[in-house]
Amino acid sequence: MGLNSPFTTGEGDDVHGRRPVLTSVGVSLDRLFARPPGASRHVIATGLDLTGEVRGRLHGRFPSVEGDWLGVVNYEIGYADGRREKLYLVDQLVPFHMLRKRG
Template sequence: MLNSPFTVWEGDNVHGRRAVVTGVSVRLDSLFARAPGAARHVIATGLDLTGAAKGQLHGRFPSVDGDWLGVVNYEIGYADGRQGKLYLVDQLVPFHVLRKL
C-alpha cells in the first residue's frame, strides 16, 4: 500500500493500522477519452477501454489546482475476451472518473 499524507488509515498502534481500501469503478471511457475526430482502427487483440473496470482506491493526492487524484489498482480486459487482463498497480486516476461501489 502507498503511504501518502492523504492515505486514510483504520485501526490503532496497539492492534495495527491498515490503509483503508475502497472499492471503486473506473470509468474507462472518461479516463481514456479519444481525441475528437480521431480515426478509429479496430485491433481485435487490443485493450477494451470502454465501460467501467472494478478497482481498489487506496490513496489520494491533491493537484496544485485543487483536483483530487486517487491511487488505484484496477484491471483492463482485452477486446478479444481472453481470460487474462492487464493489472495496473498504483495508478493516479482523477476522482471524476471514479465511482464508489
C-alpha cells in the first residue's frame, strides 16, 4: 500500500480496481542532498552515491502551505563502490523543482 494523495491521478475503475498513474521522472540527487558550503569531506567508499540524477516514479503530489508542490516518488540510490544492489526508497516527498519529467 502506497501513500495516498488526494492529488494523485488514478486509472482503472471500481470493478477492476484503481491504481495511481506512474510518471517517469529524474530525481536530482545533487540538489536534493546538497552539502553545506565549506562542509568538510570524509570519503566513505561504501557509502551512498548522492550525485547525479536517478530514475524515479512519481505517483502522487501534495501542496505545501506556501504553495510549493511535493511529489511522492519511489527511486533508488546506488552505492559508491558500484555494487549491484541499491537502496530502494518508497513514498519519498521530493520538491517538484528537484524532479524532471522523463520521456
